[in-house]
Amino acid sequence: SAQQLEYAQTIRTSAKHLLSIINDILDFSKLEAGEMHLEILDFDLYKCIEEVVDLLTPQADAKQLELIIEFDNKLPRLLKGDSGRLRQILLNLLSNAIKFTFKGNVKLKTTLQSETDQTAIIYFAIIDTGIGIPEEGMQKLFQSFFQVDASTSREYGGTGLGLAICQQIVSLMGGKIGAESVVDKGSTFWFKIEFDKQIAATPISEFQTAKVLECTPQELVVVNPKLTCKENIKILVAEDNSINQAVILNQLQMLGYEADCVTNGVEALELLKKQDYDLVLMDCQMPVMDGYTTTQELRHHEGNKRHTVVIALTANAMLADRDKCLEVGMDDYLSKPLEQEDLARVIQRWLPSPVEGGTSNEQHATNPSEFLDASQDVSDLQDSSPPIDLARLERISRGKVAIQQRLLQIFLETTPKDLEALERAILAPNPSLVEHYAHRLKGSAANIGVPAMSAIARELEGMARQQSLDGAKEMVASLWQVMERVQAFVKN
The missing domain is CATH 1.20.5 (Single alpha-helices involved in coiled-coils or other helix-helix interfaces)
Incomplete structure (x- = not known):
């Protein structure tokens, strides 16, 4: 309903x-x-900032805000440092600025404060026209778990840790951070960090890039983006669920990455022995060999010669699950269903971004019902309570009708088979198999946007994990009912 x-x-x-x-x-x-250590690598300052803008463009668009990016034309472009932590600081401060601004603009101003032949001190200022912060709040702004008033968490969300984390990361990078604010006028958060220069670092102006990149609703203006150096990034996806495979591969393609795909850990290890991959997206629950064992085997095989970045993919979002992933040698963690912004953020944390291909802010058709019937009114769909979360489907396909149709076709072909296998496991009875197939259904339904099916499958998975199948037949009947609603909805 x-x-x-x-x-x-x-x-x-x-x-x-x-x-x-x-x-x-x-x-x-x-x-x-x-225990947080910096990873000092070569990076492109222009690309780093552009990636942050790409991620936050939808958030600014949703509030009809101008997102302005201003560069000093003397900035050295090629630097050495931890670009992942720099992105984290910028994302936190810019998303805060957008969150607390309701009209006007948010500006990121980046300038060269001073330099030598080997180093450059870069000054970043995030300036907004938002609600501002009272003087008494400014004094405790960077304290842990601090929020300006008790209503902030309820109204805007957050933990009160974001600014404290930014301050500590800036300090870890040898920099300084501060803020100024006027109530009802806006705030400026700034930080400065000294970076080493790469050999023959070139000022941004010599790359003919714009001094101002302006993001307005439905538009992101970037001058001459093809000047970025070409990357050759190889990504492997280890995932047994065909719906999840299709969604992840599509999201990667939208971000400009190409990827290979395998369905279990044994296949993953075979490919990893034949060729090097920069990053592996590893499902934790796979048949034949799960993601935990696969990662342990990979680390044993690599020894000290090489370290392939492994990102865990799991439907279990508990802290203990994350700890388990890190303990076996995985580098990071993503919860299903994947959001493209989260996927982009994690990949950018570990790898440089690609040059060619789609971008996360690419504009496509925006009518969520277009894949069904162009003449059908959206209000009719709402009145009939569609079993598919059209907003979710829109996000994972970026509005591309052909992708929506392909994802739905895969779902309609594979889900009945999983439901039949689930029924057989219940009749056996085999709680372990019930847990396995319920987990598959939970993940694929959540990924494509069938929340009712995902919720029922999650409950059934939990029961089976406790070796209980009481009411399981009735739950499968409910899953079939949802499936029939999806089939009818797509058909009509």
Whole structure:
């Protein structure tokens, strides 16, 4: 029903918020324990900032805000440092500025403060026309778990850790951070960090790039983006669920990456022995050999010769699950269903970004019902309580009708087979197999946007994990009902 759909969407939003809180707490814990280490690598300052803008463009568009990016034309472009942590600081400060600004603009101003032949001190200022911060709040702004008032968390979300994390990362990078603000006028958050220059670093102006990149609703103006050096990034996706495979490969393509795909850990290890990959997206629950064992085998085989970045993919968002991933040698963690912005953020944290291909802010058709019937009114769909989360389908396809049709076709072909296998496992009875197939259904339904099916499958998976199948037949009947609604909805 419409009410159930609303509840499912609320649960999903709340889960994403909780995951964000967990990530903040983990980063803060690492910093407090002195376990966060910088990765000093060559990076392109222009590309780094452009990637941050790409990620935040939809957030600014949604509020009809101008997102202005201003460069000093004397900036050296090619630097050495931890670009992943720089992105994290910029994303946090810019997303805060957008969150607390309701009209006007948010500007990122980047200038060269001073330089030598080997180093450059870069000054970043995030300037907004938002609600501002009272003087008493400014004094505690960078304290852990601090928010300006008690209503901030309820109204805007967050943990009160973001600025504290930024301050500690800036300090770890040898820099300084501060802020100025006027209530009802806006705020300026700034930080400066000294970076080493790469050999023969070239000022941005010599690359003929714009001094100002302006992001307005439905438009992101970037001058001459093809000047970026070409990258040759190889990504391997290890995922047994065909729906999840299709969604992830499409998201990667939208971000400009090409990837190979395997369905279990044994196949992954065979490919990894034949060729080097820069990054592996590793599903934790796969047949034949799961992601945990595969990663352990990979690390044993690599020894000290090479370190392939492994990102865990799991539908379990608990802290213990993340710890398990890191313990076996995985580098990072993503929860299903994947959002393209989260996928982009994690890849950018570990790898340079590609040059060619789609971008995360690419504009396509925006009518969520277009893949069904161009003449059908959207309100009719809402009145009939569609079993598919059209907004989710729109996001993962970036509005491309052909992709929507292909994803739905795969779902309609594979899901009945999983349901039949689930029925056989219940009749056997085999709780382990029930858990396996319920997990598959939960993931594929969540990924394509069938929240009712995902919720029922999640409950069934939990029961089977406890070796209980009471009411399982009735739950499968409910899953078939949802499936029939999806089939009818797509057909009509």
